Amino acid sequence: MADTLSRSEFDLAAHFGVAGAATDLAPTTIERWRASDPDWKGKHWAYTEPDKYHARRLRPINLATRTKTHN
Numbered sequence: 001m002a003d004t005l006s007r008s009e010f011d012l013a014a015h016f017g018v019a020g021a022a023t024d025l026a027p028t029t030i031e032r033w034r035a036s037d038p039d040w041k042g043k044h045w046a047y048t049e050p051d052k053y054h055a056r057r058l059r060p061i062n063l064a065t066r067t068k069t070h071n
Contacts, residue, residue: 002040002060010044010063019046019061033060 005013013019022030022043033040040060047056 002037002062003046004062004064005044005046006064007066010046010061013046018056019044021045022060025058029058 005019010019022045025045030042034042037060039062041062042060044061044063045058046061048059050056
């Protein structure tokens with residue numbers, strides 16, 4: 001199941017180069033993720049937090065829908 005990030009979380013992660021658009025990925029990666037995670041919207045990715053070996057791994061993510069604020 002793909003994790004969900006808010007737009008602001010994604011924007012910050014993308015700024016630091018640890019998230020981006022799926023178009024940055026190889027087509028085989030996108031196909032594999034679509035097959036293994038049907039809930040993934042197919043638009044974004046991010047790196048995981050570092051594990052005990054300090055390694056990060058790519059993962060599919062979805063962005064939370066924006067909520068409208070009323071003034």
